[in-house]
Amino acid sequence: MNAELFESEESLFVEVALAKPMRTEFTYAVDPTLRRGVQPGSRVSVPFARGREVGVVVAVHDHTDLPPSKVRRIFEVLDDEPVVGPELLGLTRWLASYYVCSWGEALAAVLPAALKREGHRRKVRMVEVMPGTGAEQLEQLEDKSEKQFRLLRTLMQASGPLLRAEVLKRLGLSPSPLDSLIRRGWVQQTEVEADLDPLTALSEVSGRERPEALSADQAVALEAIETRLAAHSFGCFLLHGVTGSGKTEVYLRAIERALALGRGAIVLVPEIALTPQTVGWFRSRFGHVAVMHSRLTDPQRLAMWRRVQSGELRVVVGARSAIFAPVPNLGVIVVDEEHEPSFKQGSNPRYHARDVAVVRAQREQAICILGSATPSLESYENARQGRYELLALTSRVRDLAMPEISIVDMRHEKGQPMISRVLATFLSEALARKEQAILFLNRRGFSPTLWCSECFHVVRCAQCDMAMTFHRRNGRIACHACCEELRPPTACPTCSAPGLRFLGQGSEKVEDVLVKSFPGARIARMDSDTMLRREDYEETLDAFGRGDIDLLVGTQMIAKGLDFPRVTVVGVISADGGLHLPDLRASERTFQLLAQVSGRAGRADLPGRIVIQTHAPEHAAILHAARHDYTAFADEELLQRRELGYPPYGRLLRVLIEDADLELVQSTANELTAALAAHLDPAQISILGPSEAPMAMVRGRHRMHILLKGSGDTSQFQIARNVLAQAMEAKGRLRIVVDVDPVQML
Ligand code: ADP
Numbered sequence: 001m002n003a004e005l006f007e008s009e010e011s012l013f014v015e016v017a018l019a020k021p022m023r024t025e026f027t028y029a030v031d032p033t034l035r036r037g038v039q040p041g042s043r044v045s046v047p048f049a050r051g052r053e054v055g056v057v058v059a060v061h062d063h064t065d066l067p068p069s070k071v072r073r074i075f076e077v078l079d080d081e082p083v084v085g086p087e088l089l090g091l092t093r094w095l096a097s098y099y100v101c102s103w104g105e106a107l108a109a110v111l112p113a114a115l116k117r118e119g120h121r122r123k124v125r126m127v128e129v130m131p132g133t134g135a136e137q138l139e140q141l142e143d144k145s146e147k148q149f150r151l152l153r154t155l156m157q158a159s160g161p162l163l164r165a166e167v168l169k170r171l172g173l174s175p176s177p178l179d180s181l182i183r184r185g186w187v188q189q190t191e192v193e194a195d196l197d198p199l200t201a202l203s204e205v206s207g208r209e210r211p212e213a214l215s216a217d218q219a220v221a222l223e224a225i226e227t228r229l230a231a232h233s234f235g236c237f238l239l240h241g242v243t244g245s246g247k248t249e250v251y252l253r254a255i256e257r258a259l260a261l262g263r264g265a266i267v268l269v270p271e272i273a274l275t276p277q278t279v280g281w282f283r284s285r286f287g288h289v290a291v292m293h294s295r296l297t298d299p300q301r302l303a304m305w306r307r308v309q310s311g312e313l314r315v316v317v318g319a320r321s322a323i324f325a326p327v328p329n330l331g332v333i334v335v336d337e338e339h340e341p342s343f344k345q346g347s348n349p350r351y352h353a354r355d356v357a358v359v360r361a362q363r364e365q366a367i368c369i370l371g372s373a374t375p376s377l378e379s380y381e382n383a384r385q386g387r388y389e390l391l392a393l394t395s396r397v398r399d400l401a402m403p404e405i406s407i408v409d410m411r412h413e414k415g416q417p418m419i420s421r422v423l424a425t426f427l428s429e430a431l432a433r434k435e436q437a438i439l440f441l442n443r444r445g446f447s448p449t450l451w452c453s454e455c456f457h458v459v460r461c462a463q464c465d466m467a468m469t470f471h472r473r474n475g476r477i478a479c480h481a482c483c484e485e486l487r488p489p490t491a492c493p494t495c496s497a498p499g500l501r502f503l504g505q506g507s508e509k510v511e512d513v514l515v516k517s518f519p520g521a522r523i524a525r526m527d528s529d530t531m532l533r534r535e536d537y538e539e540t541l542d543a544f545g546r547g548d549i550d551l552l553v554g555t556q557m558i559a560k561g562l563d564f565p566r567v568t569v570v571g572v573i574s575a576d577g578g579l580h581l582p583d584l585r586a587s588e589r590t591f592q593l594l595a596q597v598s599g600r601a602g603r604a605d606l607p608g609r610i611v612i613q614t615h616a617p618e619h620a621a622i623l624h625a626a627r628h629d630y631t632a633f634a635d636e637e638l639l640q641r642r643e644l645g646y647p648p649y650g651r652l653l654r655v656l657i658e659d660a661d662l663e664l665v666q667s668t669a670n671e672l673t674a675a676l677a678a679h680l681d682p683a684q685i686s687i688l689g690p691s692e693a694p695m696a697m698v699r700g701r702h703r704m705h706i707l708l709k710g711s712g713d714t715s716q717f718q719i720a721r722n723v724l725a726q727a728m729e730a731k732g733r734l735r736i737v738v739d740v741d742p743v744q745m746l
């Protein structure tokens with residue numbers, strides 16, 4: 001009887017992508033009652049093995065070659081309208097094939113988590129001041145109920161309804177004063193579908209004036225962009241300009257133009273740069289914009305997704321994953337700080353949002369603007385080859401001078417101080433003039449090494465290939481790979497000699513030294529130890545902006561995007577930390593970080609001074625950074641890359657094999673290498689390894705890796721992908737990670 005149904009004219013079958021590592025889609029039959037609304041992009045709930053899964057329909061057919069007994073029926077269609085449009089279906093399919101995962105896994109990475117489940121949408125409670133409530137009511141509360149007063153004042157200052165839970169949390173209050181206000185009829189509470197974005201919840205929106213005239217460079221850049229936009233064709237631009245050269249203004253104008261043409265925009269910024277300040281720039285220009293970042297709750301993300309999809313919000317500002325925002329009629333994609341490694345996703349699928357941006361723009365006939373003061377060598381080379389159009393903003397807006405950079409050779413400083421005499425002098429002068437300073441050290445903790453001066457043993461994590469860092473805050477040593485914390489041993493674990501020594505310096509120690517050296521100064525530290533919540537970050541930055549902090553110490557958290565006019569001194573405590581990492585981009589990263597940190601000073605009318613402390617003053621990355629000479633650095637570095645066949649001249653694919661069982665890791669790595677070797681042409685692609693990964697053990701799991709290096713020949717890489725995909729399906733409990741275009745090798 002079933003067979004009859006399947007063979008009737010009205011048979012309907014769907015291919016469903018499920019978030020499973022199997023690289024195939026699954027065929028299901030659709031009952032006549034469910035047919036309405038089943039389209040590519042609809043979510044369906046289907047039987048799978050003995051359970052129930054949510055998947056996305058990727059194709060609809062009227063017949064199947066499978067025997068009827070093999071075809072199960074879908075349970076339900078979950079949406080009235082497809083949640084994934086044809087553009088995103090196509091893009092995720094490309095994503096899956098390029099980054100080696102299943103289509104379903106790619107879709108799962110793209111969709112808001114709330115769409116991956118069945119079930120109902122959650123509502124949230126919002127509160128706002130009743131119309132008619134104002135200063136009079138506020139006055140009545142003053143001196144009577146301090147809590148209700150604060151609450152009402154906060155709600156009055158807000159521009160719209162606020163999330164109840166967040167208001168209470170922010171003000172540190174229990175619900176009762178709020179409920180009293182509601183009972184008094186001064187505040188109203190509504191239940192809505194969660195769609196408030198927490199970045200605006202209680203933070204002030206920092207506007208930005210729209211300058212009347214563009215600089216000559218800006219005008220040229222904008223014209224090139226607008227021409228392409230008007231032609232409705234793909235184009236990729238590399239907007240190269242130092243911090244303060246007016247890149248953001250170019251983005252804003254390009255988006256204005258796109259909106260005027262009825263098209264939408266996506267702006268990607270590194271997660272850490274997604275501050276209320278940045279968001280405020282876009283809000284003040286475009287009114288409401290969608291903000292997407294990792295801290296949105298599931299319902300918030302879903303609500304945002306729907307408002308973007310419906311065309312209500314046409315500008316999306318977000319971190320990495322916002323590249324998948326369902327913006328209809330996309331016109332512009334901006335990737336700010338395009339060189340940032342954080343655009344690379346660290347879990348499956350390991351996509352690079354900048355690369356996806358270019359691919360997406362191409363597929364949708366949009367334009368892509370990659371902006372940076374220190375472009376990645378990949379993008380720079382693409383521009384040199386004419387694949388991207390280079391737009392240079394050569395000077396700072398308003399002709400601000402570039403800050404003067406001094407390199408201090410720490411080998412010649414007497415007594416190995418942490419702060420050189422030059423830097424100490426600059427700091428004292430800045431303090432005397434009531435200016436501010438930023439001190440940068442890209443290492444948290446107090447002291448990164450604990451060692452025995454008798455036998456030179458270094459205390460390492462038992463589970464990881466990593467030295468333990470001492471944190472004075474809690475008096476413990478911590479492994480920065482697995483987060484294990486221990487009391488430091490009092491004697492050497494190897495030779496039992498007493499009195500282990502602390503070696504090296506972390507941000508905690510910098511703070512400590514500053515407190516001792518500048519007793520009157522107000523000092524704050526920003527690193528992931530002190531900034532546990534997003535609010536901590538915002539509060540510290542607010543305080544710094546108000547001038548309540550004189551010296552700000554921090555890790556790379558403070559290297560980016562901060563724009564404070566009274567900062568006149570920036571000190572890099574040590575430029576050397578990243579130079580010796582086993583990574584082909586070590587030099588590039590160091591250059592970028594130094595350039596970025598230098599951009600933190602002299603943002604307004606006060607001249608800035610930068611001090612870079614180093615033990616390797618002749619290193620190219622440091623020398624060129626000190627001269628603000630990106631081009632010299634890039635050209636030199638590219639020569640070396642070319643010689644070694646590294647990106648951007650060659651492509652890399654990394655396979656990481658991990659397990660607690662070392663022998664299993666070794667044998668799998670060997671088998672996999674042999675399988676690759678059997679299929680690949682050694683003249684076109686070289687197989688390096690298998691070898692121990694630079695971090696040979698993490699959380700008790702041994703790690704080996706294989707690197708494939710080849711020129712642009714994609715067919716060879718495609719063969720490699722197929723071999724690896726098969727291995728991944730058959731791997732059993734072992735973990736095999738395939739990283740296409742890896743950005744780090746640890
Ligand atoms: P970037 O993004 O390259 O760091 P911004 O676009 O943030 O640079 O510009 C730096 C500063 O210069 C901002 O305060 C901005 O408001 C201002 N600015 C940008 N373009 C102009 C212009 N054409 N005229 C005057 N001020 C400008």
Ligand code: ZN
Nearest residue numbers: 461464479482
């Ligand atoms: Zn560890």
